[in-house]
Amino acid sequence: MAVAQQVLHATPQILLKNRGRLVGKDAWRQNLNLASLAAFKIGSSLGPKGAYKLVTYHKGPEMVMKVTKDSIDVVDELGIEYPAIMTLAEAAKIQRQHTGDGISTLLVLVSALLTEADKLIEAGIHPNTILDGYLKATEKSIAIINEVAKNVGKDLDEHLLEVIDCGRELLSGRLRRDLSEAISRITEDGTIDISRIRIVTKPGAQTNDSELVRGVVIKKGKAHPSMSDRIDAPKIAFLNKLEIKRLELKSKDEGPFSVKLNITSHGQIQLFKSEENRLRTLLVEKVRMAGASVLICRSKMDDRLSDQLSRQGIFAIQMVDYQDFEAAAKATGGAIVSDADQLEKEDLGIATKLEVDKIKPDDIVILHCDRGSTLLLRGSSPELVQEQEKTVKRALLILKHSRSNPKVVPGGGAILVELASQLRRFALTFEGRDQFVISSFADALEKIPECLSTNCGLEPIDMMIQLRNHHSNGRQAIGVGENGCIDMFEANVIELASVNRANIHRAFELVSLLLRIDDCFYVKDIPKFHKQ
Missing domain, CATH: 3.50.7.10 (GroEL)
Incomplete structure (x- = not known):
C-alpha cells in the first residue's frame, strides 16, 4: 500500500494549470445551474406579454446591440460566457430546423425537469431510475397528445401564424396570406421544398410593405x-x-x-x-x-x-x-x-x-x-427586418408541417396542464419510485403555464389552482389568457400537435444527456470573443 501511495504521488499532473475539472455531483450541479440560468432568461419572454431581451456583444471593435424575443439569440450569447449552455443552444437550433417553433418551451421544460431531478437525487433516487421514469412519462405524454389533438379545418393557417407572431405585429394580415400562398405555389405531389421560397430583405419602408413576388x-x-x-x-x-x-x-x-x-x-x-x-x-x-x-x-x-x-x-x-x-x-x-x-x-x-x-x-x-416564390421583407431598421426574417422562416416551417399533419392542440399552456393532470393519475398505477418520478415530470410540465401567468401579470398560484380544477372536470382546452383562464380553441390559440410531441421528446433526450454527465473538464480563463 505504501509503495502504491508513493507511485500515485509521483504521477505527474495530467491537466494544465489553466484547466479545471468537476466530478460527480459538482459537474451535475453546474449543468443544473446553467440550465436554470438559461430558463430564467427565457421564461420571462414566453407568450404575447413576454419581455424582450437586450443582447450586446462585440463584433470586432464594434459593439452590437440586439433587442429580441428569440430564445436562440439569448442562449447563443450566454454560451459564449458559459460554454456548457452551448449544449442547449445547439439542441434549440436543431429543434428550430425541424419544427420551427416551441424553442422557449423546450428550454424552460429542460430546466424544470433538471430541477425536479435534483430534488429526486437529494431524496436518494438514482439518476438511472429517474431517467427510466422520465421515459415512461414521455411515452405517455406523446400518447395523450395524440388523443387530445384534433382537426380544426377552417382558417388553420391564419390561427397558426397569429400564434407564431405572438403579438409582435411582424406578420401583417397581407403577409400571412402571402405565406399561405407561397407554400401552396411550391407544393408538388404532396411534397414541399421550402428552399424554393426565396427571402429577400431590404431595410426601409414599413413592415406592412412586405409582399410576395410570384417569381x-x-x-x-x-x-x-x-x-x-x-x-x-x-x-x-x-x-x-x-x-x-x-x-x-x-x-x-x-x-x-x-x-x-x-x-x-x-x-x-x-x-x-x-x-x-x-x-x-x-x-x-x-x-x-x-x-x-x-x-x-x-x-x-x-x-x-x-x-x-x-x-x-x-x-x-x-x-x-x-x-x-x-x-x-x-x-x-x-x-x-x-x-x-x-x-x-x-x-x-x-x-x-x-x-x-x-x-x-x-x-x-x-x-x-x-x-417561383420570393418574399420581399421590408422594415424601418435592419434589426426589425432581421427579426421579421426569422419569424417568416419559422412560419414557413409551421405551415409545411400543417400540410402533412394538420392536427392541433390548445395553446396557452392548456395541453401541458392536461398532460400534468393525466400523468398524475398515470403515476398512481405504479408502485415504488417510478410513481414519484412521473409525478415530478408532471410538476415540471406546469412550469410553462406558471411562466405565462407571471408574464400576463396574473398570480401563478391562483391560476394553477383554477387550471387544475378546470382540467379535472374534463375541460382540456382551458389555458392561460391575458385576463385569466379561457378556452383556447374558442380563442383560436392553437399549436401543432407535432411540435408539442417533438418538444417533449427532445426535452427528455437533453435531460438524459445532462443527467449522465459526471465529469467535466473546462478552461479556467475563456477568451471573451463573439463567434461572428
Whole structure:
C-alpha cells in the first residue's frame, strides 16, 4: 500500500494549470445551474406579454446591440460566457430546423425537469431510475397528445401564424396570406421544398410593405442602359461566363500557357481588333441562335459584349449572386451552362414576364413564373427586418408541417396542464419510485403555464389552482389568457400537435444527456470573443 501511495504521488499532473475539472455531483450541479440560468432568461419572454431581451456583444471593435424575443439569440450569447449552455443552444437550433417553433418551451421544460431531478437525487433516487421514469412519462405524454389533438379545418393557417407572431405585429394580415400562398405555389405531389421560397430583405419602408413576388427577384440591374425594362414570355439562358477565350497554346501533358503578341505595325492592331470584334459577334450570335431573349450570367461581361447584346434585342444581367442564379434556373426550368459554345435550345428557361424594378437605391429584376416564390421583407431598421426574417422562416416551417399533419392542440399552456393532470393519475398505477418520478415530470410540465401567468401579470398560484380544477372536470382546452383562464380553441390559440410531441421528446433526450454527465473538464480563463 505504501509503495502504491508513493507511485500515485509521483504521477505527474495530467491537466494544465489553466484547466479545471468537476466530478460527480459538482459537474451535475453546474449543468443544473446553467440550465436554470438559461430558463430564467427565457421564461420571462414566453407568450404575447413576454419581455424582450437586450443582447450586446462585440463584433470586432464594434459593439452590437440586439433587442429580441428569440430564445436562440439569448442562449447563443450566454454560451459564449458559459460554454456548457452551448449544449442547449445547439439542441434549440436543431429543434428550430425541424419544427420551427416551441424553442422557449423546450428550454424552460429542460430546466424544470433538471430541477425536479435534483430534488429526486437529494431524496436518494438514482439518476438511472429517474431517467427510466422520465421515459415512461414521455411515452405517455406523446400518447395523450395524440388523443387530445384534433382537426380544426377552417382558417388553420391564419390561427397558426397569429400564434407564431405572438403579438409582435411582424406578420401583417397581407403577409400571412402571402405565406399561405407561397407554400401552396411550391407544393408538388404532396411534397414541399421550402428552399424554393426565396427571402429577400431590404431595410426601409414599413413592415406592412412586405409582399410576395410570384417569381424570382434578382438583386442586379440590366447590363446596358438601352435594354428594355419589360419582356413578355422571355426565354432565358443561364451562362457561367460569356467572354472571348484568351489566346493560348496547349502542349501535350503540360496544359495551356499564355501567348504574347508582338505588334510591329498599325495594320496588325486593326486586324487584331477586327478579329476580336468578330469573336464577340460570334458569341452573341450563338446566344441569339439558341433562341434566348434574356441572358443571365454569373461573371462580369465586357461592355462591348453588353452593347452587342442590346443591339440584338437580348436582355442581359451580369455578376448575379449564385443563390439568385440557381433559384432563377430552378424556377424557370432552365439548365446552367458553362459558356455559349455549349448552349442549346433545350437549356433555356421560360417565364411569363420579366420586369426591371427599383428598391431604392438598388435596381432589381423580377422574373414572373409559376414555379417561383420570393418574399420581399421590408422594415424601418435592419434589426426589425432581421427579426421579421426569422419569424417568416419559422412560419414557413409551421405551415409545411400543417400540410402533412394538420392536427392541433390548445395553446396557452392548456395541453401541458392536461398532460400534468393525466400523468398524475398515470403515476398512481405504479408502485415504488417510478410513481414519484412521473409525478415530478408532471410538476415540471406546469412550469410553462406558471411562466405565462407571471408574464400576463396574473398570480401563478391562483391560476394553477383554477387550471387544475378546470382540467379535472374534463375541460382540456382551458389555458392561460391575458385576463385569466379561457378556452383556447374558442380563442383560436392553437399549436401543432407535432411540435408539442417533438418538444417533449427532445426535452427528455437533453435531460438524459445532462443527467449522465459526471465529469467535466473546462478552461479556467475563456477568451471573451463573439463567434461572428
